[in-house]
Amino acid sequence: MSLVIRPIEYNDAKNCGKIGYQAHKTISSAHGYPSEQPSEEFGIELIRSLLENPNSWGVLAERQGKTLGSIFLHKFPPSPVAVIGPLTVHPSAEGGGVGRMLMDAALTQAYEQNYDQIRLVQSPSHIRSFVLYTKCGFTLREPLLLMQGQPLKNINNTSSANFHPVRNDNDVSVCNELCKSVHGFSRELELRQAKDQGVATMIEQDGVVTGYAAGLGILGHAVAKSNEELKALIINASAILGPGFFVPARNHELVNWLFKNAFQIGWPANLMTIGPYQDPVTPFLPSLAY
Numbered sequence: 147m148s149l150v151i152r153p154i155e156y157n158d159a160k161n162c163g164k165i166g167y168q169a170h171k172t173i174s175s176a177h178g179y180p181s182e183q184p185s186e187e188f189g190i191e192l193i194r195s196l197l198e199n200p201n202s203w204g205v206l207a208e209r210q211g212k213t214l215g216s217i218f219l220h221k222f223p224p225s226p227v228a229v230i231g232p233l234t235v236h237p238s239a240e241g242g243g244v245g246r247m248l249m250d251a252a253l254t255q256a257y258e259q260n261y262d263q264i265r266l267v268q269s270p271s272h273i274r275s276f277v278l279y280t281k282c283g284f285t286l287r288e289p290l291l292l293m294q295g296q297p298l299k300n301i302n303n304t305s306s307a308n309f310h311p312v313r314n315d316n317d318v319s320v321c322n323e324l325c326k327s328v329h330g331f332s333r334e335l336e337l338r339q340a341k342d343q344g345v346a347t348m349i350e351q352d353g354v355v356t357g358y359a360a361g362l363g364i365l366g367h368a369v370a371k372s373n374e375e376l377k378a379l380i381i382n383a384s385a386i387l388g389p390g391f392f393v394p395a396r397n398h399e400l401v402n403w404l405f406k407n408a409f410q411i412g413w414p415a416n417l418m419t420i421g422p423y424q425d426p427v428t429p430f431l432p433s434l435a436y
């Protein structure tokens with residue numbers, strides 16, 4: 147029987163969420179990592195929240211009415227980047243090309259919407275996904291580490307910079323300019339969402355913005371002019387949102403500093419991209435998306 151790809155409806159959330167949980171549990175238990183999807187409820191709620199997001203688009207794969215897997219594509223207007231994930235296939239359906247069909251559907255959707263920069267964060271312990279993404283055209287850009295630990299509010303901050311929340315449109319606009327200079331585009335939607343949640347912070351030196359964080363956590367991102375500013379953003383964050391935050395593993399100085407401050411690695415990940423990519427020119431923290 148042929149495989150059917152169709153849009154995910156609200157009452158598919160349970161099946162898709164259970165598969166997401168099962169697929170991640172199988173991989174994480176094989177490697178001894180905590181699972182990215184810690185419970186079935188988490189997996190189901192994740193699918194539900196994505197279905198409610200007007201910037202997310204999802205399809206599932208089914209055979210004879212049985213759901214085998216699902217995938218999502220996200221936009222962050224006006225960012226020129228579209229992001230894929232989560233992609234999950236039930237372990238019993240692996241090897242049947244389900245992952246490839248879902249990925250082809252998401253890429254087609256991205257291209258139809260004129261996105262040429264497509265990104266995702268891959269779990270490197272899973273060889274199948276690395277192979278699948280590479281065959282679909284993704285290039286490995288940045289090995290990442292999810293760092294887990296306690297907020298560092300109590301350690302001595304020697305920076306003389308002015309640290310404060312992102313408060314208004316002007317703050318957003320200067321942070322956007324910094325992001326553009328580092329990545330080539332702004333991440334305004336995510337920054338505004340973090341500002342509205344009261345978790346966006348920034349640093350200024352002599353009236354010039356030198357770093358900002360759209361929340362410190364797995365869904366947050368940060369850019370800074372130097373590691374000193376990035377450290378100050380981490381030190382001044384009142385909370386770590388979610389299971390931790392991603393750091394580029396190649397940033398030896400920052401990773402080593404986090405180890406010295408009792409942070410541990412939760413799990414590794416890879417930032418992979420299709421299309422134009424500007425190597426960030428200064429230190430940054432990526433989100434789970436890109």
Ligand SMILES: CC(C)(COP(=O)(O)OP(=O)(O)OC[C@H]1O[C@@H](n2cnc3c(N)ncnc32)[C@H](O)[C@@H]1OP(=O)(O)O)[C@@H](O)C(=O)NCCC(=O)NCCS
Nearest residue numbers: 169233234235240241243244245246268269272275277278
């Ligand atoms: C990753 C995942 C979606 C892949 O789904 P899938 O249906 O098994 O994927 P496909 O079979 O279409 O593609 C896997 C490819 O890897 C290839 N492959 C697997 N192991 C390989 C290896 N060791 N070396 C080289 N190729 C390998 C397969 O042959 C296949 O390529 P082919 O179709 O050209 O033969 C699925 O395994 C999953 O849900 N895993 C758990 C959750 C997860 O890790 N999601 C991705 C998060 S980044």
